[in-house]
Amino acid sequence: MITIYHNPRCSKSRQTLQLLEEKGETIEIVKYLETTPSKTELKNILELLDMTPIELVRKGEAIWKEEFKGKSFSDDELIEIMLENPKLIERPIVIKGTKAVIGRPPEKVLDIL
Structure with a gap:
């Protein structure tokens, strides 16, 4: 079973999901903007x-630039910021067993299949 933390509005996320589907993998899709991971889950993903x-952190996002850029945060503070603003979590994240990868480029997921 593969889990993908997916944003349907993101082209890289859609391409990654399509690649996984083409490989015939069983996929659990987590739309993380709707179902944000818990703090424990995010720590496990990291x-x-x-x-x-x-x-x-997606440092190109407007919210990061406007509210957080140039400031110092502890790891726990950054995790809280991502949980409060899931748009800041890099995507897509693909997990298979004890392996995980960010699908940028989408072909990177082939490394864990």
């Missing part, structure tokens, strides 16, 4: 990705 919270 661990699977082997990333720090700041590496998972």
Whole structure:
């Protein structure tokens, strides 16, 4: 089973999902803007990705530039910021077992299949 944290409005997310479907994978789709992961889930995702919270933040988003850019935050504060503003979570995130990857470019998901 593969889990994809998906934003249907994002072309890279749609392309990644299509690639997974073409590979015949069983997919659980989490529309994370509607169903935000819990703090524990987000910490687990970061661990699977082997990333720090700041590496998972979409720094090009207007909300980041307007409210957070140039300020210092602890990892826990960044996790809270992402949970309160899920648009800031990089996408798409694909998880299979103990492996995870961000589908940018979409072909990166092939690394965990």
